[in-house]
Amino acid sequence: MKLVAELLRRQDPTQPHTVLTRVIVSLIIVVANLIYAGFFGVIGVIAIYLLFVELQGVALHWAFAPLGIALIFGVKTSYAYLLDYWRNYGH
Numbered sequence: 617m618k619l620v621a622e623l624l625r626r627q628d629p630t631q632p633h634t635v636l637t638r639v640i641v642s643l644i645i646v647v648a649n650l651i652y653a654g655f656f657g658v659i660g661v662i663a664i665y666l667l668f669v670e671l672q673g674v675a676l677h678w679a680f681a682p683l684g685i686a687l688i689f690g691v692k693t694s695y696a697y698l699l700d701y702w703r704n705y706g707h
Contacts, residue, residue, distance in 0.1 A: 623641065624641075638702065642701065645698055645701065649690045649697065650690045653689055653690025656682075660683065660686060
């Protein structure tokens with residue numbers, strides 16, 4: 617967040633954001649959401665692995681399902697935040 621604040625501090629508030637500023641803020645939004653979702657995906661992988669693969673003998677590839685689901689939700693959330701940013705901020 618400090619990176620975004622520093623980037624926007626250099627910008628004139630009365631002027632629209634430059635394309636470079638928009639791209640940098642967009643990349644930060646996407647990366648932050650993917651890291652956030654990936655964290656919960658990894659927690660899910662650990663839980664599924666311990667509960668189902670180790671204890672019940674389920675195939676290992678099922679342990680990675682929570683990571684895929686979390687990343688899908690991370691992409692969806694990133695898309696929603698990007699739409700909001702590009703439509704409502706920096707004009």
